[in-house]
Amino acid sequence: MNKISKWAIIPLLAGTLTFPQLTQAEQTSISVYVNDNKVVFDQNPVIHGDITLVPLRGVFEKLGAKVDWEQATQAVKVTKEDKTITLKKGSKDAFINNILQKLDTEPQLLNNRIMVPLRFISETLDAKVDWNGTTRTITITQPTSTQQTSTNSNSNISIPKNENSTTLTYNDALQKALAYSYALKNAEKEIDKADESRDDYGEFFRYSEPFGTGNSLEDAQIRQIYLGMLSADDKVRKAKRDLETTKEEITYQVKQAYNDVIQKEASKLYNEKALAVEELNFKLAKVQLTQGVISQVQYDQLANKLDGTKKTLEASEKALSQAKIKLNQLMGVSSNNTYALVDIPAFETMENADVDYQITKTLEKHPTIFELEQAKNLTQKSLDLYTYNSGSIGENYETKRITVSTLGNQIAQTKDSIAQGVRTTYLNIKSLEDQYAILQTNLSNAEKSLQVTKVQYEVGQTTELDLRQKELQLADLQSKVTDTIVKLDSLHAVYEKPWVAMGASSTAQ
Numbered sequence: 001m002n003k004i005s006k007w008a009i010i011p012l013l014a015g016t017l018t019f020p021q022l023t024q025a026e027q028t029s030i031s032v033y034v035n036d037n038k039v040v041f042d043q044n045p046v047i048h049g050d051i052t053l054v055p056l057r058g059v060f061e062k063l064g065a066k067v068d069w070e071q072a073t074q075a076v077k078v079t080k081e082d083k084t085i086t087l088k089k090g091s092k093d094a095f096i097n098n099i100l101q102k103l104d105t106e107p108q109l110l111n112n113r114i115m116v117p118l119r120f121i122s123e124t125l126d127a128k129v130d131w132n133g134t135t136r137t138i139t140i141t142q143p144t145s146t147q148q149t150s151t152n153s154n155s156n157i158s159i160p161k162n163e164n165s166t167t168l169t170y171n172d173a174l175q176k177a178l179a180y181s182y183a184l185k186n187a188e189k190e191i192d193k194a195d196e197s198r199d200d201y202g203e204f205f206r207y208s209e210p211f212g213t214g215n216s217l218e219d220a221q222i223r224q225i226y227l228g229m230l231s232a233d234d235k236v237r238k239a240k241r242d243l244e245t246t247k248e249e250i251t252y253q254v255k256q257a258y259n260d261v262i263q264k265e266a267s268k269l270y271n272e273k274a275l276a277v278e279e280l281n282f283k284l285a286k287v288q289l290t291q292g293v294i295s296q297v298q299y300d301q302l303a304n305k306l307d308g309t310k311k312t313l314e315a316s317e318k319a320l321s322q323a324k325i326k327l328n329q330l331m332g333v334s335s336n337n338t339y340a341l342v343d344i345p346a347f348e349t350m351e352n353a354d355v356d357y358q359i360t361k362t363l364e365k366h367p368t369i370f371e372l373e374q375a376k377n378l379t380q381k382s383l384d385l386y387t388y389n390s391g392s393i394g395e396n397y398e399t400k401r402i403t404v405s406t407l408g409n410q411i412a413q414t415k416d417s418i419a420q421g422v423r424t425t426y427l428n429i430k431s432l433e434d435q436y437a438i439l440q441t442n443l444s445n446a447e448k449s450l451q452v453t454k455v456q457y458e459v460g461q462t463t464e465l466d467l468r469q470k471e472l473q474l475a476d477l478q479s480k481v482t483d484t485i486v487k488l489d490s491l492h493a494v495y496e497k498p499w500v501a502m503g504a505s506s507t508a509q
Helices: 009-016 056-062 118-125 145-153 170-180 182-204 217-290 296-331 355-365 367-384 397-458 464-496 499-503
Strands: 031-034 037-039 046-048 051-055 066-070 075-080 083-088 093-096 099-102 108-110 113-117 128-132 137-141 166-168 339-341
Touching: 031 056, 037 056, 051 056, 051 118, 051 397, 056 066, 056 075, 056 113, 083 118, 093 118, 113 118, 118 128, 170 217, 170 296, 182 217, 217 296, 217 339, 217 367, 217 464, 217 499, 355 367, 355 397, 367 397, 367 499, 397 464, 464 499
Parallel strands: 031 137, 166 339
Antiparallel strands: 031 037, 046 051, 051 113, 066 075, 075 083, 083 093, 093 099, 108 113, 128 137
16 A cells, blocks of 8 residues: 555645535534544544534544555555445445445545544444534544443453454455465375376387277286376376366355355444444433333343343454464465455446356366266266277176266266256346345335435434434445355356366365
């Protein structure tokens, strides 16, 4: 990452990013307090279209975050402990630990300072943000380290912090996994082993290629050596093919593990918001119980629901930790290593796909078909070179003929099964594309509804509980969108090379 001085970043951004400009009329006098300390900015917060905007750098750095500019990706990156936030020019899309979070409005540029929605602070660094319209005061309160520790202490696992974390692209993860994989090293050794065996046969076989059936012990010996050499040739080809297949399976494993971390992060984010809602519900229930608005039974039910939500969050934290460990194991690094994953799968539609062509291509390259055809061809060759009256004990001519026929049937059946699998994968992809379209519509509606609720909350027309519930609905949809995109990414890989899913679970490191 190309880092520059924190004092130089904003002037640079002014000449690099194309953000909408705020008018002078929108600038008003607003006071900001961070953890009870008044903050003086060289650019004050403003109200733009009913949305309160605050300086990104000023507020985030006061909350202990680090702000950097990435020239390569044209993005602002904010990091603090286990949070990585990315904002790109001209976009409402923000990414929090690779999870999409929609901004109320695009970042605005005012006097060479980037301004972001006030509520975004709360949604990213777990800070509590209050707006007093009467005094025009913003109060930002950050949870204490004790509170943060107690949240994690509810879990039976240790949630690693990202103080020393680095970004990790999918390609970086793949290269680490390929370099570490013992399965790949063994596959390379198998090629050397097969080559040695083939060389031995080449030195031993001093005859011209036999033709037709034989009728003596000498004919049988010549043909046996020749067939052994052909088998050695097949083993060399198979070893080379196995090496490529192993690489493909590792590629798929890393994709699955990498995406699983992204998926689990989205799930954890949703469960965190769910807990915030239930805590507010329970806080309200305490007051209602003392006032006689609800019964003890209702209060106990809410207490149980809160406890269940906490356990669900703990489970999602554990699942995320396990997903990170699995990715680290594939890369051959310490299980305690933490990374900020940056390659989020993109939604891609499969338009005008020629499924029949894909089936033909798959059958030509499928390792299982390759091995079966090798076995059939070698058995057919042994049948063509069969030696009568050799005096040896083994398969007779008829049993070899039956074996050839059986292998032919097995190949045909396997091809049918593979073809059906490709068609099923294609249909599953199209079904998920339809689900994604529905989710996008629902997501858009949820974002609009949340926007209205935020405005109402800032002017005191609705409660914090209503706001958090709207945020929870949005987080739920965002988590489902992430799940759908990850599933599609996996299915696209399986559609191209179905065998990777077959061997992914058995390919050892």
